[in-house]
Amino acid sequence: xxxxKHVVIVGGGFGGLSAAKALAKAAVRVTLxxxxxxxLFQPLLYQVAMAGLSxxxxxxxxxEILRRQENVTVLLDEVxxxxxxxxxxxxxxxxxxxxxxxxxxxxxxTNYFGHDDWAxxxxxxxxxxxAVEIRRRVLLAxxxxxxxxxxxxxxxxxxxxxxxxxxxxVELAGAIAELAAFVLNRDFRRIRSDMTRVLxxxxxxxxxxxxxxxxxxxxERALRKMGVEVRTGALVTSIDARGLVIGEQDDxxxxxVAASTVLWGAGVRASALVAALGVTCDRMGRAIVAQxxxxxxxxxxxxxxxxxxxxxxxxxxxxxxxSPTAMQQGRFVARQIVRSVDGQPREEFxxxxxxxxxxxxRKRAVVEVGxxxxxxxxxxxxxxxxxxxxxIDFRNRLAVMLQWAWSYxxxxxxxxxxxGGRLEPGAPATTLDVPPT
Amino acid sequence: xxxxKHVVIVGGGFGGLSAAKALAKAAVRVTLxxxxxxxLFQPLLYQVAMAGLSxxxxxxxxxEILRRQENVTVLLDEVxxxxxxxxxxxxxxxxxxxxxxxxxxxxxxTNYFGHDDWAxxxxxxxxxxxAVEIRRRVLLAxxxxxxxxxxxxxxxxxxxxxxxxxxxxVELAGAIAELAAFVLNRDFRRIRSDMTRVLxxxxxxxxxxxxxxxxxxxxERALRKMGVEVRTGALVTSIDARGLVIGEQDDxxxxxVAASTVLWGAGVRASALVAALGVTCDRMGRAIVAQxxxxxxxxxxxxxxxxxxxxxxxxxxxxxxxSPTAMQQGRFVARQIVRSVDGQPREEFxxxxxxxxxxxxRKRAVVEVGxxxxxxxxxxxxxxxxxxxxxIDFRNRLAVMLQWAWSYxxxxxxxxxxxGGRLEPGAPATTLDVPPT
Numbered sequence: 126x127x128x129x130k131h132v133v134i135v136g137g138g139f140g141g142l143s144a145a146k147a148l149a150k151a152a153v154r155v156t157l158x159x160x161x162x163x164x165l166f167q168p169l170l171y172q173v174a175m176a177g178l179s180x181x182x183x184x185x186x187x188x189e190i191l192r193r194q195e196n197v198t199v200l201l202d203e204v205x206x207x208x209x210x211x212x213x214x215x216x217x218x219x220x221x222x223x224x225x226x227x228x229x230x231x232x233x234x235t236n237y238f239g240h241d242d243w244a245x246x247x248x249x250x251x252x253x254x255x256a257v258e259i260r261r262r263v264l265l266a267x268x269x270x271x272x273x274x275x276x277x278x279x280x281x282x283x284x285x286x287x288x289x290x291x292x293x294x295v296e297l298a299g300a301i302a303e304l305a306a307f308v309l310n311r312d313f314r315r316i317r318s319d320m321t322r323v324l325x326x327x328x329x330x331x332x333x334x335x336x337x338x339x340x341x342x343x344x345e346r347a348l349r350k351m352g353v354e355v356r357t358g359a360l361v362t363s364i365d366a367r368g369l370v371i372g373e374q375d376d377x378x379x380x381x382v383a384a385s386t387v388l389w390g391a392g393v394r395a396s397a398l399v400a401a402l403g404v405t406c407d408r409m410g411r412a413i414v415a416q417x418x419x420x421x422x423x424x425x426x427x428x429x430x431x432x433x434x435x436x437x438x439x440x441x442x443x444x445x446x447x448s449p450t451a452m453q454q455g456r457f458v459a460r461q462i463v464r465s466v467d468g469q470p471r472e473e474f475x476x477x478x479x480x481x482x483x484x485x486x487r488k489r490a491v492v493e494v495g496x497x498x499x500x501x502x503x504x505x506x507x508x509x510x511x512x513x514x515x516x517i518d519f520r521n522r523l524a525v526m527l528q529w530a531w532s533y534x535x536x537x538x539x540x541x542x543x544x545g546g547r548l549e550p551g552a553p554a555t556t557l558d559v560p561p562t
Numbered sequence: 563x564x565x566x567k568h569v570v571i572v573g574g575g576f577g578g579l580s581a582a583k584a585l586a587k588a589a590v591r592v593t594l595x596x597x598x599x600x601x602l603f604q605p606l607l608y609q610v611a612m613a614g615l616s617x618x619x620x621x622x623x624x625x626e627i628l629r630r631q632e633n634v635t636v637l638l639d640e641v642x643x644x645x646x647x648x649x650x651x652x653x654x655x656x657x658x659x660x661x662x663x664x665x666x667x668x669x670x671x672t673n674y675f676g677h678d679d680w681a682x683x684x685x686x687x688x689x690x691x692x693a694v695e696i697r698r699r700v701l702l703a704x705x706x707x708x709x710x711x712x713x714x715x716x717x718x719x720x721x722x723x724x725x726x727x728x729x730x731x732v733e734l735a736g737a738i739a740e741l742a743a744f745v746l747n748r749d750f751r752r753i754r755s756d757m758t759r760v761l762x763x764x765x766x767x768x769x770x771x772x773x774x775x776x777x778x779x780x781x782e783r784a785l786r787k788m789g790v791e792v793r794t795g796a797l798v799t800s801i802d803a804r805g806l807v808i809g810e811q812d813d814x815x816x817x818x819v820a821a822s823t824v825l826w827g828a829g830v831r832a833s834a835l836v837a838a839l840g841v842t843c844d845r846m847g848r849a850i851v852a853q854x855x856x857x858x859x860x861x862x863x864x865x866x867x868x869x870x871x872x873x874x875x876x877x878x879x880x881x882x883x884x885s886p887t888a889m890q891q892g893r894f895v896a897r898q899i900v901r902s903v904d905g906q907p908r909e910e911f912x913x914x915x916x917x918x919x920x921x922x923x924r925k926r927a928v929v930e931v932g933x934x935x936x937x938x939x940x941x942x943x944x945x946x947x948x949x950x951x952x953x954i955d956f957r958n959r960l961a962v963m964l965q966w967a968w969s970y971x972x973x974x975x976x977x978x979x980x981x982g983g984r985l986e987p988g989a990p991a992t993t994l995d996v997p998p999t
Contacts, residue, residue: 162705162980181616186978188749198751201705201980219709253981268599268638272656312625314635527964541623543599543638544690 133224137187139448140230140430143455151463160203173256175300176541180253207401233393233431243364247389283321284384289391290327292483298325299486302351326359340491343500347485395432407434417471429454449479570661574624576885577667577867580892588900597640610693612737613978617690644838670830670868680801684826707753720758721821726828727764729920735762736923739788763796777928780937784922832869844871854908866891886916
């Protein structure tokens with residue numbers, strides 16, 4: 126009997142899960158550690174934030190996904206330290222874990238670029254708790270506006286600002302505009318959708334900067350048509366509970382915008398765990414990895430997905446932080462581990478660009494695959510098909526399709542629930558309220 | 563033009579919602595105030611707590627339900643005071659509300675019988691936040707047990723105590739036993755379902771005391787078969803984070819049971835708002851109402867459902883706190899308001915007993931309608947049919963049916979999500995975590 130090598134995977138996102146699955150037939154034992162118990166289909170997270178889908182429709186328990194794979198143990202815990210020399214992880218709850226091979230796929234967190242105090246006023250969107258919190262804030266702002274008699278205050282409650290013109294920001298801004306258009310006139314008595322103001326603020330010269338300029342223009346045009354004010358070159362200098370300040374620039378003086386809901390989609394950085402690897406990181410905190418995705422000097426440690434900065438040989442730009450990168454790297458490093466166990470040399474990772482896409486609203490999206498650029502309904506149908514196809518299991522796929530078909534026909538949004546105790550839109554929620562006596 | 567009378571309804575539960583709907587064609591304007599934005603199908607709440615259904619499957623936004631009814635305005639707010647003499651309500655957020663007729667359907671809250679400090683250690687099950695919190699605790703206890711090396715501590719983590727042998731307690735205890743049986747052996751590597759211990763504690767001589775004794779026996783037998791230890795005559799004298807103490811009784815000395823999860827299903831009391839009416843209440847805090855469901859001395863104020871104690875003429879027992887009581891009273895008081903507006907005299911409320919039922923697990927329930935008593939599979943099918951039929955709208959009904967059919971065939975539980983930041987099963991959740999930097 127041979128003692129099998131132990132592979133520890135940190136994170137059950139697209140990268141970690143792909144690696145775990147790719148090791149199904151390998152002669153190794155695998156431990157997957159995650160601080161949450163579910164795999165999250167992040168590309169649809171904004172739909173939960175905007176009450177289009179329910180949390181269970183875009184998440185599946187990791188244990189459920191991996192239950193038939195007998196060489197995998199799932200551990201709900203948080204990795205708090207990595208001893209690369211001793212090949213050992215320390216955990217928040219359990220005792221430590223020793224590994225022969227380590228795959229770090231701990232993903233990214235919201236990045237406030239040094240303004241962490243903004244987190245309270247401008248939540249980011251990285252996990253289900255974030256999404257439910259954003260849903261709560263947006264829906265409570267509608268409710269508070271319906272109660273409000275003061276014109277100015279109502280305007281403030283119905284002003285929604287999204288910071289960051291990347292795919293997440295564009296999706297959020299479009300979805301708020303749609304939510305307001307569909308729901309307000311129908312369900313409320315005193316507020317109307319034309320009272321809402323949705324602002325999308327981008328610091329750079331154009332939104333969707335990673336796409337071709339023609340698609341940025343098309344997206345901006347589509348957003349404006351939906352009533353979203355798009356402001357480029359707009360740098361935010363302060364955020365508080367009542368709104369934010371857009372900084373002075375060129376000849377334009379600084380401007381205060383009153384808004385009770387501000388959402389942050391302006392950037393991410395690698396999880397803090399990456400720093401524990403003691404490796405050189407880029408300015409987003411991502412570990413700079415070798416061509417086989419391993420740490421320089423530690424061939425047994427791999428960093429993949431949003432936690433890694435992989436610069437393909439001969440290029441100067443790192444790979445984009447999207448799910449295909451993570452999934453391809455996950456499968457690649459699994460194969461390298463099998464090769465190492467078998468005494469074979471490492472390969473070099475070759476990224477296959479699957480293109481990128483962003484949805485703007487019902488029936489509008491932009492898609493870019495190599496030289497091919499699509500917009501409008503066709504792009505949206507492709508976006509929809511790809512996203513439903515990649516949803517984790519059949520049940521979720523069926524549920525999401527039905528949910529969308531239903532809301533498409535009826536314009537109903539069943540997921541429009543406010544949970545978490547308080548009634549004020551700005552205050553953070555508490556989940557457990559001690560019952561009154 | 564006549565000025566229409568203003569009817570204010572407090573609470574969008576079964577009673578308040580039935581009243582609002584019954585006033586659709588009446589020449590009155592209606593304001594429905596609730597502190598949550600959704601109607602909750604309470605009979606299936608335990609399914610959310612046990613990860614069988616998702617919150618959105620048993621809740622529907624009140625605005626959605628009432629959007630076509632133009633004489634109704636929905637207000638998300640909390641009533642904090644009632645001035646019965648001045649016919650005026652004070653609200654937590656908005657300015658006050660004046661009424662011509664008031665319907666109080668504010669429901670019940672968990673009752674700890676003077677031990678409110680137990681709420682932290684033994685959450686009750688009254689709203690979606692409670693259900694999600696219970697789901698989090700139960701699933702985290704499994705996860706912590708999987709991590710645990712110490713035998714005694716693991717046993718404590720896998721011990722689940724439900725206090726209260728009414729329908730809620732029976733449903734919760736049965737559902738925990740099933741969840742453990744289906745999920746543990748399949749999804750976990752180190753813990754097995756035979757390591758779990760589920761205790762159902764009832765202070766009185768038998769569980770399901772409101773049912774016929776033969777059904778209590780049948781339910782107890784079924785629960786034992788599922789592995790639930792049923793203890794009657796067991797009075798809890800203290801609860802803390804590590805378990806509870808069952809008090810000394812007769813010749814039995816007091817006994818400490820170590821358990822990291824304790825759930826409270828032992829009783830409810832009317833919402834604190836009822837006391838603000840300044841009326842005589844029973845020991846459960848419910849307003850004692852006249853035969854037309856109105857307050858003695860205030861014919862324009864009605865109290866219905868769990869907030870009311872209605873003793874039918876010639877009887878000595880109040881009506882049971884179940885949804886048919888609330889719905890029938892809601893429709894009845896709506897009719898009385900129309901009659902009053904038309905100058906007609908009041909009628910007396912006549913309760914139609916629709917029977918009662920409780921489910922014990924998959925394929926087992928007890929049903930009692932008059933002299934008819936059913937148990938086992940047939941009772942469960944009736945339970946299922948009635949519950950799906952009464953679900954609020956078609957979308958939810960369809961979703962719940964599909965969800966159940968799916969989990970029936972596959973034994974999968976897609977709703978098995980842990981949300982809310984912390985990893986320790988005992989600690990209350992926080993919804994918004996400031997992202998690490």
